[in-house]
Amino acid sequence: MSDEDSANSTARSKRGGQRSVAEELELKLRISEIFYSLQGETSRVGLPTVFVRLTGCPLRCTYCDTTYAFSGGQNMSIAQILEEVARRHARYVTVTGGEPLAQANCLNLLCALCDAGYEVSLETGGALDVSGVDARVVKVLDIKTPASGEVEKNLWSNLAVMTARDEIKFVLCDEADYLWARQVLRERGLAGKCAVLFSPAPGPIFS
Numbered sequence: 032m033s034d035e036d037s038a039n040s041t042a043r044s045k046r047g048g049q050r051s052v053a054e055e056l057e058l059k060l061r062i063s064e065i066f067y068s069l070q071g072e073t074s075r076v077g078l079p080t081v082f083v084r085l086t087g088c089p090l091r092c093t094y095c096d097t098t099y100a101f102s103g104g105q106n107m108s109i110a111q112i113l114e115e116v117a118r119r120h121a122r123y124v125t126v127t128g129g130e131p132l133a134q135a136n137c138l139n140l141l142c143a144l145c146d147a148g149y150e151v152s153l154e155t156g157g158a159l160d161v162s163g164v165d166a167r168v169v170k171v172l173d174i175k176t177p178a179s180g181e182v183e184k185n186l187w188s189n190l191a192v193m194t195a196r197d198e199i200k201f202v203l204c205d206e207a208d209y210l211w212a213r214q215v216l217r218e219r220g221l222a223g224k225c226a227v228l229f230s231p232a233p234g235p236i237f238s
């Protein structure tokens with residue numbers, strides 16, 4: 032079995048095994064918003080993208096700019112989400128949050144989007160297990176820095192399942208965060224693993 036076959040077999044079992052396609056399409060998620068825009072981050076910056084924002088997040092980063100997604104939203108089936116995405120005619124889809132992986136059916140949604148032929152990326156805060164994510168999805172994984180207030184939540188075992196097509200992102204609040212990120216990068220050999228992004232937190236930082 033190839034690495035990709037093995038990853039997909041893990042993904043299949045983590046998203047609930049033997050459901051029929053029709054049953055999968057009826058699974059529901061809590062959706063904060065679906066919109067079309069240009070990707071503003073990652074290596075896909077500038078690409079026309081449909082964003083599917085899932086409601087809820089177990090973290091509370093100091094710089095969070097999507098607190099409105101912590102609650103509210105509406106329940107939608109995967110079939111309804113696919114319909115909304117299709118109406119916007121984009122090749123790229125980003126599943127984001129909140130923390131998308133906080134909803135178990137997110138794994139099914141990611142798979143359904145890939146099956147529908149989209150180039151799919153997942154933005155995740157790095158505190159939850161990504162091993163069940165479909166191997167066709169580009170994972171964009173945050174590593175939370177000390178100034179985020181959530182550094183203790185980093186699930187370091189996630190690094191073992193990151194591949195060359197994935198991306199790791201540090202959101203930096205100050206110089207101490209930068210020095211910390213540099214050290215993590217060296218100690219864990221991240222530069223040889225996949226693309227690594229340093230992104231400034233919103234607001235004034237380095238003085």
Ligand code: SF4
Pocket residue numbers: 088089090091092094095096097098128129130156
């Ligand atoms: S993980 Fe993302 S959505 Fe959740 S609190 Fe942090 S910045 Fe906000």
